[in-house]
Amino acid sequence: MKNQILMGLNGDEAVAYATKQVNPDVVAAYPITPQTIIVERFSEYVADGEVDTEFVAVESEHSALSSCIGAAAAGARAFTATAANGLALMWEMTYIASGMRLPIVMAIANRALSGPINIPTDHSDSMGARDSGWIQIYCENSQEVYDASLAAWRIGEHLDVQLPVMVCLDGFTLSHTMENVYTLPDEKVRDFVSERKFIKVEGHMGETELRLNPECPLTMGPLDLQDYYFEHKLQQIDAMKQALKAIPEIDAEYAKISGRSYDFLHPYRMEDTEVAILGLGSTMGTVRYVVDQLREEGVKAGLVKMRVFRPFPVEELIKTVGNVPVLGVLDKAASFGAPGGPLYEEVKTTFYDQPEKPMVVDYIYGLGGRDTSPQMIRGIYENLMGVLERGSVSDRVCFVGVRQ
Amino acid sequence: MSERFPGWRELPKGAVSPKSSIEYKTGDWGVEKPGIDLGRCTQCTLCHFFCPEGAITISEDGHPEVGMDYCKGCGVCAEECPVKCIEMVRKR
Numbered sequence: 036m037k038n039q040i041l042m043g044l045n046g047d048e049a050v051a052y053a054t055k056q057v058n059p060d061v062v063a064a065y066p067i068t069p070q071t072i073i074v075e076r077f078s079e080y081v082a083d084g085e086v087d088t089e090f091v092a093v094e095s096e097h098s099a100l101s102s103c104i105g106a107a108a109a110g111a112r113a114f115t116a117t118a119a120n121g122l123a124l125m126w127e128m129t130y131i132a133s134g135m136r137l138p139i140v141m142a143i144a145n146r147a148l149s150g151p152i153n154i155p156t157d158h159s160d161s162m163g164a165r166d167s168g169w170i171q172i173y174c175e176n177s178q179e180v181y182d183a184s185l186a187a188w189r190i191g192e193h194l195d196v197q198l199p200v201m202v203c204l205d206g207f208t209l210s211h212t213m214e215n216v217y218t219l220p221d222e223k224v225r226d227f228v229s230e231r232k233f234i235k236v237e238g239h240m241g242e243t244e245l246r247l248n249p250e251c252p253l254t255m256g257p258l259d260l261q262d263y264y265f266e267h268k269l270q271q272i273d274a275m276k277q278a279l280k281a282i283p284e285i286d287a288e289y290a291k292i293s294g295r296s297y298d299f300l301h302p303y304r305m306e307d308t309e310v311a312i313l314g315l316g317s318t319m320g321t322v323r324y325v326v327d328q329l330r331e332e333g334v335k336a337g338l339v340k341m342r343v344f345r346p347f348p349v350e351e352l353i354k355t356v357g358n359v360p361v362l363g364v365l366d367k368a369a370s371f372g373a374p375g376g377p378l379y380e381e382v383k384t385t386f387y388d389q390p391e392k393p394m395v396v397d398y399i400y401g402l403g404g405r406d407t408s409p410q411m412i413r414g415i416y417e418n419l420m421g422v423l424e425r426g427s428v429s430d431r432v433c434f435v436g437v438r439q
Numbered sequence: 440m441s442e443r444f445p446g447w448r449e450l451p452k453g454a455v456s457p458k459s460s461i462e463y464k465t466g467d468w469g470v471e472k473p474g475i476d477l478g479r480c481t482q483c484t485l486c487h488f489f490c491p492e493g494a495i496t497i498s499e500d501g502h503p504e505v506g507m508d509y510c511k512g513c514g515v516c517a518e519e520c521p522v523k524c525i526e527m528v529r530k531r
Contacts, residue, residue: 136453197452236451239459245452254456266447267454273447 039217039293046209049177049216050116050142050202051076053184055086056224059140060111063091063102067121068154069206070144074116096121100128100141107137108255110246112188112231115139118206119146119160126164132199133168133271135256136245138191138231139199141169142184145316145367146206147403155404156206158315162368162377168271170200170278171345173315177214179342180204182295185219188228189285195277197234197245205317207404223292275346282343299348300355301340304330308337310419311356311393313382314365315341318400318407322365325412336416341378349385356386361423362393363415367401375399375432394428400435411436465492469512471527477502479524486516486525 044052050073054062062081064074081090089106093099096117103113117125122143132139143161147153161171170190174180180202187200204210219227233244236253243251259267282299290296303323305311312322319340329336339355341348356362366376374380379397386392398415401407415435422428450457473486473495482501494509495516503516517525 134454234452236453236455238451238455239462245455254459256454257456257460259454259456262444263450263457266445266450269447270450270452274452 038220038223040220042216042218043213044177044181044216045072045211045213046174046177046180046204047072047144047211048076049181050184050204051080052218053181053224054114054140055080056219056221057112057114057185057188057228058086058225059088059114061089061091061103061106061113062115063093063099063106063113064115064117065093065096065099065121067096067118069146069156069210070116070118070121070142072210073142073144096124097128100125100132100139103139103141104128104132104135104137107132107139108135108247110231110233110244110248113137113139114141116142116144118144119148119154122160122164123148126167129164129167129169129199131256134267136197136271136274137199138188138197140184140187140191141199141201143201143203144206144210145203153403154206156208156367157402157404158203158367159369159402161201161203162370164201165345165377168198168275169345170196170198170275170343171203172200172343173203173341174205174209175317175319175340177209177212177216178295179297180209181216181218182289182293182297185224185228186285186289186297188231189288190278190282192231193278193281193285194232194234196274196281198271198274198278203316208317217293217295219293227289227292278346279348297342299341299343299351301342302355303338303340305337305339305355305357305359307335308359309335309423310361310363310416311337311339311359312363312365312412312415312419313339313341313356313378314367315344315378316367318365318367318412321407321409322412325409325416328409329413329416334416334420344378347381347385352382352385353389356393358391359393361419362395363419364395364397365415366397366399369399369402379432394422396422396428396430397432398435399432402437405436407436464508466494466506466508466510469510469530471512471514472507472510472530473505473512473514473516473525474528475503475505476524476526479522481522483521485519485521489515489519491515
């Protein structure tokens with residue numbers, strides 16, 4: 036941690052501070068709880084002259100992302116942040132940002148979607164946007180939020196990727212909770228993020244960078260019907276595959292300057308594990324605490340924290356879960372009428388073709404910010420041990436912490 | 440269409456139009472095309488101004504001409520013609 040400054044930051048402040056160090060060209064945002072602090076802090080940086088950013092105070096989230104799309108198309112580094120209904124209002128623009136291959140970075144302070152209206156955390160907002168073509172990174176603590184807020188630029192702007200990135204942090208649990216965060220010196224961040232790089236495209240006036248430039252005009256995102264749309268979607272699918280290669284490259288580079296190593300998945304005590312939990316975000320800190328307790332009691336418990344949900348790390352997941360016989364999946368979002376929560380479905384899809392696969396149980400928890408205590412996680416492990424003993428899954432989808 | 444379309448690996452990324460709108464011929468979209476009775480045409484040029492595609496030009500002698508590379512057969516010209524000398528006819 037040499038040369039790093041230890042700061043007391045909540046998750047939102049960690050985003051704002053990292054973004055200040057990146058010094059993006061444009062920030063366009065609209066305040067919504069629990070993301071507001073990000074934009075508040077950042078607008079202070081603008082007012083104090085600490086950044087060169089053009090701050091656009093828009094009238095809605097739809098306009099926030101639209102402004103970022105225009106700015107990014109013109110070659111700017113553009114940042115925004117939102118949560119819940121704000122993300123819902125951005126909906127059509129999320130697909131346009133990714134379809135136009137604009138590496139915008141957006142922080143999502145995860146919050147439950149209305150209605151009924153609710154402001155605490157769950158993943159219904161970002162999970163709803165899982166098919167919008169954005170890379171999604173989920174953070175466990177403010178340190179991860181800070182680190183992801185820097186790495187996101189390099190990941191999205193990687194020449195083989197060129198996709199927008201969501202940095203997801205649990206509302207209040209992370210966004211409003213102060214933690215110790217090691218921050219890099221400004222010049223190290225500047226060297227790491229450097230300048231935005233552009234891919235070359237063949238426009239109708241010859242080869243040029245993918246950015247709007249009056250000297251060599253391009254038409255970006257025009258009418259694209261039965262004759263070309265499908266090919267462009269395949270390019271996005273391929274870009275996500277390329278991201279699976281690019282993310283470890285960027286993570287390795289970041290580890291060199293920060294001493295903090297990140298991966299798609301972070302396993303914990305998964306050597307001889309019999310019962311494991313897979314999940315996203317801040318809850319995984321609680322799960323780790325419970326795993327330590329259970330290990331002391333002689334239970335072979337483990338966990339896998341998923342940091343990158345999009346692109347979904349299929350091969351890495353198969354390798355990391357290995358031959359664990361029972362796997363519980365934590366879903367902080369419901370998919371109404373679906374076989375299970377979004378993470379559960381993708382985990383089961385991942386293992387379907389494997390000759391050896393774990394028995395998988397979905398645990399939908401924490402909706403609308405319902406507290407998730409260590410006791411609750413312990414209950415999940417006990418339930419998983421029951422599955423192990425019986426050798427079969429009785430309830431595929433369980434709801435944890437809800438009154439019956 | 441005999442034109443060879445590029446595959447996804449060849450296409451420019453970023454949903455950049457693979458060709459300009461001049462080269463992007465949309466004339467084959469139409470089911471109908473305007474049939475103009477030039478004998479009754481008063482050369483008012485309203486069809487030229489109303490055409491949403493800019494596909495109707497006015498010739499030197501003042502008569503409208505339909506560019507079939509771009510005409511989508513929408514029928515706006517036939518609707519707007521004050522003397523009803525344009526009739527939409529089915530393409531064969």
